[in-house]
């Protein structure tokens with residue numbers, strides 16, 4: 179599957195945007211609040227590579243626990259897929275657990291995203307996309 183972006187959990191998104199910019203990243207789209215997932219997001223781009231900064235909007239988010247345990251850290255790779263329901267089914271048959279079922283994501287013009295977990299992989303995200 180083609181890599182779409184790397185997801186990166188951060189405690190203070192504004193401060194992290196500044197820090198990534200110092201290393202040559204540029205903002206790719208706008209700062210975005212995803213009420214459904216209780217997170218704030220900013221996509222950054224550097225030489226064709228997309229990094230998605232993710233910060234929790236409240237302390238009861240799973241991202242909050244991750245930040246307490248690991249500090250700012252990359253935590254998922256997102257892959258594009260043309261048919262998310264098919265891909266979820268296929269990965270479940272191969273030992274992945276669905277941790278967040280396919281739902282529209284405001285960051286991606288309401289294209290659907292899902293999160294899955296495998297013990298030998300960690301967390302992956304799937305993004306339904308024609309590309």
Ligand code: NI
Pocket residue numbers: 183184185230254256303
């Ligand atoms: Ni992501």
